[in-house]
Each structure stands twice: as structure tokens, then as C-alpha cells.
Ligand code: SF4
């Protein structure tokens with residue numbers, strides 16, 4: 058049965074109770090029924106019954122972050138994640154976008170899933186950040202006038218340092234407990250190389266041989282969550298091949314891990330790949346999920362720092378990973394974990410959302426940054442590169458001096474006894 062055939066049944070699961078409304082970020086922002094999960098499901102129903110995809114309809118679908126807060130909140134088990142993915146694929150097929158929109162979207166989808174292209178951008182971007190041009194361009198507002206999406210892209214880019222490359226294998230420290238494959242990711246690999254280095258070190262210190270296949274590419278998360286199904290399937294097949302021999306695949310980016318756990322659905326109708334995709338999904342683990350399953354062996358050294366932990370939507374809602382990162386952080390001596398108000402409300406990053414819907418994303422980013430600031434924490438911990446960029450930008454915008462790190466970097470600092478300054482004085 059194809060995805061389209063599933064749609065009417067999936068839609069029928071919704072009893073229109075509205076329990077999901079208060080958890081939906083766009084409904085929270087605007088209070089518009091059609092910008093709520095229930096409203097969007099109503100529009101999907103109209104489309105299934107034959108209504109063409111009108112401009113306003115597409116706008117309501119485009120404004121959905123795909124954050125999955127409604128999936129967690131729904132008492133009837135409505136699979137909104139499947140619904141919006143199928144609908145987005147319909148939009149891609151049936152709705153003609155303006156030339157400007159098409160150009161921006163093509164630029165994003167021809168850049169972010171390709172590691173070599175991102176790497177080529179690093180040098181010029183670093184020079185731009187260091188030269189003082191960055192301040193000049195921002196003050197002039199020129200990018201905003203050309204395209205708010207371009208301006209958002211520029212604003213969100215993290216300060217870039219050197220990017221050390223990981224070897225193909227990092228040996229376990231002490232007696233080997235496991236061999237794991239590691240996904241390095243596109244944005245994570247090029248914009249946050251320190252997170253990957255920390256991930257490999259933590260796994261090795263916990264007794265894992267870490268294998269980092271050279272032939273891995275993009276996992277397809279951005280394409281999958283944007284309705285570009287064929288592209289997502291091509292990325293998924295390549296990832297399946299690259300990691301076929303691994304027993305476990307550890308992923309440190311919430312969006313990538315969530316997409317890889319979805320390969321079983323994405324390739325379910327492809328007889329040549331369905332079983333292989335199922336196997337890959339079954340052995341994919343988020344880093345925190347895996348470390349808790351493995352159990353601690355390395356000595357945790359004190360880290361006297363107060364952290365606020367941010368639930369990435371694709372970790373908490375899509376993968377159900379909430380307790381594991383908190384447990385890992387809480388086990389570090391002298392570290393205090395504070396909870397952020399409205400933990401289920403998305404920060405506005407949501408894959409490409411902050412590029413294509415920059416205004417709504419900025420409002421949500423500011424809301425999240427305000428809630429982070431109110432915790433009084435010195436460090437925000439998040440396990441998704443998109444969230445880190447989004448919240449770091451919003452925190453800078455508020456003038457809040459809160460550093461941002463990945464769970465792996467906090468564990469790495471504790472395991473190696475680096476002290477709090479390694480986290481607090483480091484840029485994102
Ligand atoms: S999606 Fe779930 S919570 Fe929302 S209206 Fe439908 S049944 Fe109710």
C-alpha cells in the first residue's frame with residue numbers, strides 16, 4: 058500500500074478533540090485554527106476529497122514546523138508526522154511556487170545536504186566573520202532586503218573555528234565493549250566538528266571502537282521533512298549501504314537520528330531495500346540513548362556548572378528520548394540541571410523552517426531564549442545542530458551571555474577532567 062492510500066485512514070483517526078492545540082507552536086503564536094494540527098488535518102481532508110491545493114492552504118502547511126508536539130499530545134494516536142510528510146510531498150508535486158521561492162529552496166537543498174559544498178563554504182564564511190564585514194552587512198540590512206531567508210542564513214551561521222577531521226576509526230580505551238558506527242552528518246560535521254570529535258572521544262572512553270565510514274553522505278533528513286521524497290530515498294539508500302556492516306549506528310543529531318529511524322517507512326514499498334532499511338532503522342541510536350543502554354564505565358569528574366537542557370523536537374517527540382540525556386548530565390558530579398519552561402514548544406529551528414519561515418522562527422527562537430534565560434543557567438545543552446544555531450542566535454540577540462554545547466561536549470569535558478571553562482568560555 059502506498060503513502061497516498063494510507064492518507065484517508067490516517068485522517069480518520071482524528072476526532073477533532075483539540076487536545077493538541079495548546080502544544081502547537083504556531084497555534085500558540087497566532088491562535089488561528091488553520092495553523093493548528095486540527096485545522097491542518099481539516100485542510101488535508103479537503104484535499105483528499107478533491108479540493109486543489111490553494112495558495113492559502115499551502116501557506117498553512119508551510120507554516121507547520123513538523124515539530125511533532127501534536128503527535129505526543131494526541132490521545133487518539135493520530136500520526137500527524139506521516140500526514141504532514143505525505144502532504145508535503147503532495148505540495149512539492151502539485152503546487153507551483155514563485156520563482157524567488159524556488160530559487161531559495163534550490164539553493165538550500167543544493168547546499169546543506171552536501172558536505173563537500175558546505176566545506177567549500179567554510180573558508181569564505183570564516184573570512185567574512187573575521188573581517189568585520191559581518192557587522193557591516195548586518196547593520197546595512199541589505200540581505201534582509203534581498204531575501205529574509207538569506208538574512209536568516211547569515212545570522213544563524215555559528216562562529217567558525219578550525220575543523221579537525223576525524224579518522225576512519227577511533228579505538229576503544231581499555232577493554233573493548235562494543236564496536237559502533239558513527240554518523241558525522243552534514244551541518245554537524247562542517248559547522249560543529251567539535252561535537253563529532255567529542256562524540257567519538259566519549260564513545261571510545263566508554264569502551265567502544267568507533268567506525269566512521271568514509272563513504273557516508275547526508276542521511277536525507279532535510280529532504281524527508283520537506284516532502285522531497287525521491288531525494289530522501291536516494292540519500293537513505295546510500296546511508297544504508299555505508300552502515301550495513303555496523304551492529305549499532307550512533308547519531309548525535311536529533312533530526313538525522315529521527316530520519317534514519319524512519320527509513321523503514323520511507324523504503325517500505327521498495328522490495329530491494331525494505332529489509333535493509335528496516336535493519337538500519339532498528340540499529341540506529343541517539344548518542345544519549347546508546348550511552349544509557351551501554352551503561353557508564355569511564356570516571357565522571359566534577360563539572361561545577363548549571364545547565365539548562367533543551368529537548369530537541371526530533372529527539373523528544375520523534376524518538377521519545379527525554380530521560381537519557383538528563384540522566385547522563387545528572388550523573389556528572391557538581392553539575393546542576395535546570396528545566397526550561399514550555400519544554401514541548403519548538404525553538405523554531407525545525408530543519409529548514411528558520412530559513413523558509415524566518416519571522417515565525419525568530420519569534421519562537423526569542424520565546425525559547427527567554428525561557429532559557431529565565432532558568433539562570435550558564436550553559437544551554439542541546440543535541441541537535443539546528444537547535445544549537447537557532448537558540449544561540451536568539452540568546453545573542455537578547456544579549457544573554459549563555460554558552461551553548463552538545464551533551465557529548467559536556468560528557469567529554471567531565472570524562473577528561475577539563476573543567477567548566479572548557480564549556481563556558483568556548484563559543485558555540
Ligand atoms: S490530532 Fe489528536 S489531539 Fe488533535 S484534534 Fe485530532 S484527535 Fe484531537
Ligand code: SF4
Pocket residue numbers: 080081082083084092093094097120121122123124125126127128137
Ligand atoms: S507538527 Fe508542530 S507545528 Fe505542526 S501542527 Fe504539529 S504541533 Fe503544530
